[in-house]
Structures are given as C-alpha cells and as structure tokens.
Amino acid sequence: MVIDVSEFKGLYPFASKAIRLGAYRYHYLDEGSGETLLMLHGNPTWSFYYRNLILGLKSRFRCIVPDHIGCGLSDKPQEYNYTLSQHIENLETLCEQLSLKDITLVLHDWGGAIGMGYAVRHPKKIKRLVLFNTAAFLSNRIPFSINICRIPVLGSIAIRCLNAFAGLAVIRACKHPMAAKVRAGFLAPYDSYSNRIANLRFVQDIPMNPKAPSYPVLQTIQSQLRQFRDRPVLIVWGKQDFCFDDHFLSRWREYFPDAEVHEIPDAGHYVVEDAYERIIPWMEKFLAVDQNT
Numbered sequence: 001m002v003i004d005v006s007e008f009k010g011l012y013p014f015a016s017k018a019i020r021l022g023a024y025r026y027h028y029l030d031e032g033s034g035e036t037l038l039m040l041h042g043n044p045t046w047s048f049y050y051r052n053l054i055l056g057l058k059s060r061f062r063c064i065v066p067d068h069i070g071c072g073l074s075d076k077p078q079e080y081n082y083t084l085s086q087h088i089e090n091l092e093t094l095c096e097q098l099s100l101k102d103i104t105l106v107l108h109d110w111g112g113a114i115g116m117g118y119a120v121r122h123p124k125k126i127k128r129l130v131l132f133n134t135a136a137f138l139s140n141r142i143p144f145s146i147n148i149c150r151i152p153v154l155g156s157i158a159i160r161c162l163n164a165f166a167g168l169a170v171i172r173a174c175k176h177p178m179a180a181k182v183r184a185g186f187l188a189p190y191d192s193y194s195n196r197i198a199n200l201r202f203v204q205d206i207p208m209n210p211k212a213p214s215y216p217v218l219q220t221i222q223s224q225l226r227q228f229r230d231r232p233v234l235i236v237w238g239k240q241d242f243c244f245d246d247h248f249l250s251r252w253r254e255y256f257p258d259a260e261v262h263e264i265p266d267a268g269h270y271v272v273e274d275a276y277e278r279i280i281p282w283m284e285k286f287l288a289v290d291q292n293t
Contacts, residue, residue: 032062034060037061037106038100057287106132137222138215139251161193
C-alpha cells in the first residue's frame, strides 16, 4: 500500500519490511538490535503509534512492530477473516519467520488480546510484559460510543463512510492536543471507505457475549494469564481513558499483583502519545534489570 507521507515526513523515519501471508502483505518495522521488543498496536492505530518508543529504545533493543492486516501499511483485503484468532495466527507466522525468542511484549488496546493470545500459545518465548491501557480478558464493559458502532449498517456508515472512529480518536484518545502532522500520521492509512475495513471489523469482533466468534478465544487467553506471574510486568496506565478505565487496570493488578505500575493522571487512551517522554525512562529502567550491560 502506498500512502502520502508528506504531511508527517520525519516522524516515521523507518525502513518498511513485510512478509507474505498467502496473498497479502503483512507490514512490520524491524529497528535496532539486542533483545526483542515486540510492540503491538490496537484499533484504529498502527505502528506509527510506537514511533517515539522505537526512536528512544532502538539503540539497545530490537523493536519489531507489525501492522495488523487491514491496518497501517499492511494490505487491507475486503473479504478477510478479521478475527482475534486470525490476527494471532498472523503474529505467530511473523515471529516464526523472524525466529524471535526472549520476547518482551509491548501491548496496547487490541494488541493486548493479540499479544497475549500469542503468549499463551508460546509461553517459553515470553520474557517480560509491558501493558498500556489494554485488556486480554472478558469484560461486559464497553463505551456507548463504541457499542453503537457495532450496530449493523449504522456502524458501517459511522466508521467507513464518515471515518468517525479514527477521526474522533485523534481528538478524544489524547489529552494533549496532537500537532497537525501527528494527526495526519495516525489517519493516513485510513483515508477511504475500503481502507477502513479493519477499523469496523475490530469493533464488530469485540466479544461481548458467548455467541461471538472470538469469545472462546479470549476466554482461553484469560484462563492462562496467571502463568505469566513469574515474568516481570510493567503497567503504564493513562487515567483519562474513556475506554480502558480503572476497572481494567484493577483486573490487571489481580492477574499480576507484583507488577510495576505507573498511573498517569493527565494521559488518555493513547497513553504513549500523551506521555512517551515519561514512559521511555520507565521502560529503560524496567528492561535493564537483568541486562548484562
């Protein structure tokens, strides 16, 4: 996929890489060297969300940052199985092809379920967890503004025709206003009806009841989270998140009572965007604990 980078040139100075998943191009970044940080974005962001963490950490770590199919610079097929299990399988293929091990998972939004879905299938490959306003367990909580986007026809009009989901996210998900070039970067891959297909499918795939296709997948992930209690866990939480609020943070504390937790009062759902200057030193300290440097 070719997108116009002129409005945010310089903010995303990375070399694009890709593997093939059958007929589709699966885009990722591979920056730096050292232990692997596997950074997984949510909806409606893409690898651009992690650009500042990559720039701040790639001198000591290898940053692998894929764009889920339908997102970012990956292909956006119109007829595709946009489900949690498929995204996990895609990630498995990438990790296998890159021979990744001793992975620190860095997870946000839908990246939590996708990343922990990979983790429960390959627990021996996971060294640490870094969690940003995300979930990997079942919940009956959903904001009204997201739930109405799950309504047939209405959701398609709002998300695909009007770009309400991605368009409002660059305003609502941050508590510190984005510069115009940053907004352009977040929105660039979702510039047409067809290119917003995954934005809608992710919303439709939220497993709110047992009849949802991804419900048993997330149920299985949830049942196996506690096996990672022996791994170092860092949680950084934007306290002004309209979606993943303090309830979700409390759930993570229950699963990982020994986690290092930083709550950021002036950050929203896009916590990395709001507070990367604070987050990078916390991550450097967390990641350095058992580094032989």
